[in-house]
Amino acid sequence: xxxxxxxxxxxxxxxxxxxxxxxxxxxxxxxxxxxxxxxxxxxxxxxxxxxxxxxxxxxxxxxxxxxxxxxxxxxxxxxxxxxxxxxxxxxxxxxxxxxxxxxxxxxxxxx
Amino acid sequence: xxxxxxxxxxxxxxxxxxxxxxxxxxxxxxxxxxxxxxxxxxxxxxxxxxxxxxxxxxxxxxxxxxxxxxxxxxxxxxxxxxxxxxxxxxxxxxxxxxxxxxxxxxxxxxxxxx
Numbered sequence: 001x002x003x004x005x006x007x008x009x010x011x012x013x014x015x016x017x018x019x020x021x022x023x024x025x026x027x028x029x030x031x032x033x034x035x036x037x038x039x040x041x042x043x044x045x046x047x048x049x050x051x052x053x054x055x056x057x058x059x060x061x062x063x064x065x066x067x068x069x070x071x072x073x074x075x076x077x078x079x080x081x082x083x084x085x086x087x088x089x090x091x092x093x094x095x096x097x098x099x100x101x102x103x104x105x106x107x108x109x110x111x
Numbered sequence: 112x113x114x115x116x117x118x119x120x121x122x123x124x125x126x127x128x129x130x131x132x133x134x135x136x137x138x139x140x141x142x143x144x145x146x147x148x149x150x151x152x153x154x155x156x157x158x159x160x161x162x163x164x165x166x167x168x169x170x171x172x173x174x175x176x177x178x179x180x181x182x183x184x185x186x187x188x189x190x191x192x193x194x195x196x197x198x199x200x201x202x203x204x205x206x207x208x209x210x211x212x213x214x215x216x217x218x219x220x221x222x223x224x225x
Contacts, residue, residue: 031211042217101155
């Protein structure tokens, strides 16, 4: 199965800094979802994107559906310690069946 | 609204033993997914159900893994016999079918095969 490439693989930032991460694929997707996963828990849905160019915010989080439909970006502004975790992107293929997950970006926020 | 329920949370078994995981999706969600997440990796889809029919099981190791969703609601994933490399977190997720899909996950079952 296909796996999406996320970058960076890990990030260490100071509290209050902004964060940017992205997800790329060789295939076109109809839907992009961004998740956060804490240790020992299942992924929690943060933002959903449904059309090329769409920009959606959820509090301090903003995500964009790339114009080419092969990428997506997630930004976190003014990071806080509870932002620590692993962030995954997931894309729904044009056949509408499988959700493919990214490799994950591990975020550490230093107080 | 209740989320996706999974049990057990943790399971330790010896290799060659059998194990089963249970999932109850969000009420009204026709689509149910089972994912395998190995430590340090993203979730990998094992099987996807639409109601009680299989939509995709291309990545399910069918010689040892099986899954069913007989009444189109809850689902069971079984491994028989287990191997060491099956140690992972098994995640169940569900979504409505069609429209603006949003997939919601349970807490997962952490399986350790020794």
